[in-house]
Amino acid sequence: MSNNFDGFFYPKSIAIIGASSKEKTLGWELMKNLLNFGYNGKIFPVNPKADSIHNVKAYSSLTYIEEKVDLVIIMVSKKYVLDSIEDCKRRNVKNIIVITAGFKEVGDEGVEMEKLLMEKIRNNNMRMVGPNCMGIINTKTNVMLNGTFIQGEPNPGGIGFISQSGALGAAVLKILKLRDIGFAQFLSIGNKADVNENDLLEYWRDNEDVKVITLYLESFGEARKFMEIAKTITRNKPVIAIKAARTAAGMKAASSHTGALASADTIVDAIFEQSGVIRVTTVDELFDLAKSFDRTILPSGKRVGILTNAGGPAILTVDEAQNSGLDIPELSEATQNKLKEICVPEAAFHNPVDDLPPATAEVYGQATEILLEDENIDAGIIILGPPLMHDTFEIGKAICDEAMKSGKCAAIVLMSQDDIIPRLAEAVPLHPPIFNNCEAAAKAIGQMYKYKLFKEKPEGKYKIINGDKKIVNEIIKKYENKETYLDFDDVVKILKAYNLPIVESFFAKNVQESVDIADKIGYPIVIKVAGKKLVHKSDVGGVVVDIKNLEELIQAENKVIAGLKEKGIDNQLEGFTLQPFIKGGTETILGVMKDSKAGHIIAFGMGGIMVEVMKDVKFKLLPINDFEAEELIKSVNAYKILKGVRGNPPVDIEFVKDNILRLSQLVSDFPEIVELDLNPFVFSHLNDRCKILDARIKIKF
């Protein structure tokens, strides 16, 4: 099975099975697009009823074509698709796009049909895009392939776009020129029966024509593989994605705290964030950012210079720039003096520079040059308000030229002048990204700056930590082939085997035993109800802390028992867990859950009874490296507390990190662990006083 898609994107010849001479049919539209866009290879329409289609000689069957066929596009009705594949087999065609719909997406019968189709594809070592897709595009000058039946001419550029929705692809194609978006390659992947986004990502990783990868996904083919592949791309080539169907049910365990906190969509967030994929939520955002990556360079820093001929739009730009993490610095005196020489005296020479409506194309061009030359400026946004006196088009050209010459990151805003954008883009083929509103430009540069920071991050190293596997192995064996929570004693042993600092615990069957044990460990102590069914101990009033002496102990346990009786659940009580009381420190939660698609996921954040209230928890996929562990810690608010707040001494963050890596190792060694909560995990400034006060582990074979 080949993962080289040159045969799809750079075919020397294409056959269209189902090309049609009947106007307005899909087979007619696709042929028209192929011809109009100026495809550079050979076109073989296949239709048993036509001699020629759009004046191109037609063949009654694929098998009659004498020349080599690189790519076959199938758009016959559903019942003939399998026969068409047979024809491909006969002609040894390996690259097939099935546009025909009516497969998995229509339910039972279609599912069966798609299975048969895939069998044929696999048995013949073919690769298939679709079924139920809209086709393929490559705008490269020596290819000029528009193998879609969509209205609207592809606009060339460096963006690769994978769309799981044909209609969405079509919607974008229709506005490429209007929004200054340029496509290098486009593929509508339809039902993803064979080729999915992961294949394309791998292919585009090393494809020089595609400079920015964009995706519209409704589901992951294989989530974990997506992350692994994306990780190998994002530092070199930006990947931007919409993952729609955000609230669709994810497969996940939800009885643990960690599981309850991880919605299907937070897992998607974690996958994207960890692999460096930039997630956006709207189509506009997707392509505003993609065209910026494509048409200008990364900003070298976060300092943005703004040039405008109108105050209001500049102020909105400043607002959005600052909101997106950018700065609006003061300009150098030299810059201001140079601007004074060319602008009218009432102009504003501070950042944002306002050269006012009288500014001509010449003035605007010069001002652009001067602004971008300033060494305090890493990127420029040049705004052109609705024109009053001058020709926006001419001014736009002057700005484009100077912005491109500057060698800096730049964007142009033609406020509300949608009509000028395609004209300007065509007149100046090499131009910065052009926007019709200023907020979008500022937001895009802010995201580019964040991407720059991402590229500069250390990659991190995976550490191997030696836990006592033998002990854990023995314990887990006891539960073989079960799906169950482990006994607390076993949990303690497992954690100890990996040096995870679980607090000393003692089990007491009743009040009398409690008193004896407390004498041994010494006061103050904590008591917790014990019982397999008593999972959320605090909720039933089953936890009492800081018990200072015998009397308090007896009183506390009797009160707890009375409370359970009142709730009618005293029969669930099996005894008490006693622990030394650890005073102070910050309660965190450290947990792991296993998602059916994304695999093991680790969670860290504010713990104890604040878990649900604050929802200050972030996630990463396991295994996790040292830098990712540090990022995880720093990504939650709890970090501010751990660092030491208002006179409290700081926690040793390296020690927190070490515990995260230990936990990662434990789960990596024993993937049978499907849920694990360390909550609360109390950290204080002395490492030997950091303790896990409660823990649960669930395994599933």
Place this chain on the structure above:
Amino acid sequence: MSNNFDGFFYPKSIAIIGASSKEKTLGWELMKNLLNFGYNGKIFPVNPKADSIHNVKAYSSLTYIEEKVDLVIIMVSKKYVLDSIEDCKRRNVKNIIVITAGFKEVGDEGVEMEKLLMEKIRNNNMRMVGPNCMGIINTKTNVMLNGTFIQGEPNPGGIGFISQSGALGAAVLKILKLRDIGFAQFLSIGNKADVNENDLLEYWRDNEDVKVITLYLESFGEARKFMEIAKTITRNKPVIAIKAARTAAGMKAASSHTGALASADTIVDAIFEQSGVIRVTTVDELFDLAKSFDRTILPSGKRVGILTNAGGPAILTVDEAQNSGLDIPELSEATQNKLKEICVPEAAFHNPVDDLPPATAEVYGQATEILLEDENIDAGIIILGPPLMHDTFEIGKAICDEAMKSGKCAAIVLMSQDDIIPRLAEAVPLHPPIFNNCEAAAKAIGQMYKYKLFKEKPEGKYKIINGDKKIVNEIIKKYENKETYLDFDDVVKILKAYNLPIVESFFAKNVQESVDIADKIGYPIVIKVAGKKLVHKSDVGGVVVDIKNLEELIQAENKVIAGLKEKGIDNQLEGFTLQPFIKGGTETILGVMKDSKAGHIIAFGMGGIMVEVMKDVKFKLLPINDFEAEELIKSVNAYKILKGVRGNPPVDIEFVKDNILRLSQLVSDFPEIVELDLNPFVFSHLNDRCKILDARIKIKF
């Protein structure tokens, strides 16, 4: 001074001083706009050098016009503006728009000039819009006034738009038709020397032509007045605003916790939220929402039905709808059956309904009707993907008709079909709002639903609480004419006078005195360093809690003293404050600050050392009524803890509310209080154990 702007928006005659016969000048453009749009009154161009302008008889001076002039638009060069006002005085004209620029916005000389201008306006009981503005519009059929020099024809509708930026107004005017935005009235308010947004708000409150009010503001004329006026409008008429210049420095005290937490922009948020003004941040959002209010009715609930001919856009719509607080409910069986009768069998009959690309105008129209008839549906979003086989325009017409007939809230999305929007809007004058992307439609309906909830909220009642004003008066007198923090003893007395439960405190000069006092109040106790300069006590290790006996007390105080010595600030120590130790409870902050523009603002949220870390604090302007107090409490995360979390008993929220109202009364009685922090204010389930553990008050006369 009249606050009736009929003379501006419904003038029977207009004189334009500075109308010009020279092509492309502003005075030429404005005359052209007036004539082209078909103004229904009399037009008197005033220009000493022209006999006629655009074929309209011109006058060499205003004074030569024999008929009554309702409105004068001045657009002569700056040096003639004052003379023109004199002419207005002679002709007893009271309504003036000064378009001419070069006043306050250009600095010193202009500031002076604007002052002179305003003197003349005030002395003659005139009202003036501008200077430095772009003019006025009223699209009412019997008025048809376009008194601007901006390109682009006004599109009629029910939106009133006030813009502090002329350029932004111009940008919006240019795209009205393209984005299906309809203006009733528009005013560019420029420098706001006389007429500002508050005047217009008051005027539009009772103006029937303006159904939705939109504002673009860079600054408030008078912030508190804005809130008071807006409050009287928003329950009847939606008001939507952009407040730009978000990061501009606000005048505010920042030494208190409350002050440090309240940025200028959070105060703006509080003003808008409390007055029911919907705040948005981009121009697109502003008008997407405004046109929705204008063109369709409020949704009766949050259940949205979606009809589409393409999957992807529908999924994006579901995502954004749910993200905006809407539900996508199941349709009734009857609805599904009716749909099955008209759609192709492969269509999807669940919500979102997908009638697939074969759907004709007839099918789309019927499906729209059936969907909106379903009693499970409160609002509909009808999406039309890029067309494949049918004419979008015809389908669009069918949808518009059925959507309007339904009497329900509805929006139409013509994905990427910008070109069809103006055609469709013109063909069906009464149509639901039309969008070119689906996310915007879902977001707008979500905001409309929130507005519906706002309208249904109780208005709240102001309670009068009797504090012991005499005591507070006496204390504050001591500090007369100062700006200072009060002594802690005085703070305690003031709080007690208003029944705010400050914990008992005792001052001890040294360790020996501490021991004596501790004996009296009984252990456990808390000690805090005391000293005017020792403001952030925790930060210097100056707070020790839960001291259980004599030895612990002596040890603690000595340790604190040693700590201060190490920091070289032991000379700031004046003694110790001793308090009984209150165990448990939830730490909140309750504070007040006085903003120079918005006045007194109250803050509530998570307190203690978590204040800065969690930033879980919200604000409201004072005075606050009972319902607003409840809203304030419920708006912060701390509320979830106060309600009782994981077995902790709930706090009496009425008691929390009562304390907020007491504090509001205190500040209302003594406006000299400019800062007040009650932090931590500990709430537990027993009201008599709720205590303020620390407090500061600053006054300024």
